[in-house]
Amino acid sequence: MKITVKRVRDGYGSNWLCDNVEVGHSLKALPPSGVFTSRPTSRDFLLIAGGSGITPVMSIAKSALAAGDGDVVLFYANRNDSSVIFSNELNELAAKYPDRLTVVHWLESVQGIPTVTQLKNVLRLFSSYDAYVCGPAPFMAAALTALDQLGFPRERKHHERFISLESNPFDIEDALAEPDSPELSTEEITSAAAQSPPRTFRVQGQVAGAPFDHDDWAPDQMLLDFLLSKKLSAPFSCRAGECSSCMFRVVEGSVTMLHNDVLDDEDLDDGFRLACQSVPESEELTISYDF
Ligand code: FES
Missing domain, CATH: 3.10.20.30 (Beta-grasp domain)
Structure with a gap:
């Protein structure tokens, strides 16, 4: 079991984890949840990841390879080769599953940001696969548009959005604050209660x-x-x-x-x-x- 944390500027969770957590600490966590998973595993998977969007996609790739018998194609876009998360692990997986795993790296520093047309040209080769998309918002929008234009049906098109928390979860006063509610006079409350049980x-x-x-x-x-x-x-x-x-x-x-x-x-x-x-x-x- 492991988690991957990418430090985000002003991010509440990522900065706290990177700055405070050390070997030997115990953290209480909620169990994994959600529907962005590799079930059923007996399918061919088309995984489309941008940057740190690889984190849930990597889990799907590993589960599909370990538990299924279909093909796994990973289209993985990054800014440059030094920003590729899991590059060693992907090399090891590709060596372990040479007939089932294909990794297509796309580097912005070499090819620019992938356009809908460019994505379609690659993804159309796998139009019968189950598609999973995760990455920054503009990348996801382009990938989902490409899948739509290629005719991927809803049931074979999955995506996971990640959004940073807007309020500070460490601010106890904020968290305990009563929600705003309109102030009513005693008279108004009494007459409202009398009128509507x-x-x-x-x-x-x-x-x-x-x-x-x-x-x-x-x-x-x-x-x-x-x-x-x-x-x-x-x-x-x-x-x-x-x-x-x-x-x-x-x-x-x-x-x-x-x-x-x-x-x-x-x-x-x-x-x-x-x-x-x-x-x-x-x-x-x-x-x-x-x-
Ligand atoms: S718990 Fe409801 S959207 Fe996160």
Whole structure:
């Protein structure tokens, strides 16, 4: 087990890890989660990585090679040859799997930033493979456009976005601050309570194999907070709408999302929402974490 950390200017997590963690320290971590994985492994994989976007892609490559029997093609773009993360490990893998792994390096210092047309010219050779994309936003946009134009269907096109946290997770005062809420006078509160009894919503589904059905979800409570308050092991990480670890699918009903930096239009059309940013909209909601 290992993690890869690339120091990012002003990054909260990467700088803390690089500056503080030493051999012998213990860190508490959430378990791996998400759907950017190599399942099923019995496929041919087209992996498209830019810079540090190689980190999840490398895991997929190794899993696919170890557990599957298909081809693995890695298109890997970097600024120059000294910025290639995992170059030794990739050489070793290529030597170990000469018939199954092909690594195509693209160096900006030599070839420039890859355009959609250039990407299409390479990727079209593998149009029946399952594609996985991870990298900086402009690189991902070009790669996803190339895949779209080559006719890759939704179910064979996967991508992972990484976004830095916007607020400082080490700032305890910030983290404990009460969310802003409009101030109401005692009179307003009393008359509001008299007019409208507390309203709650019903939500049902399954989390980690545990079925649930509750009807006391408050209108201003995030779905993730509600599920956790019921001792359900709903997945999450950033709690800020920036990582998609808490993603679920709406089976019936609807929610309102307050913030979303990760799900794109296709995800939303497929019914995916972020539990850490969802408040109730319909009277009843059925959700699934099985996708
Ligand atoms: S936990 Fe990160 S988006 Fe919800």
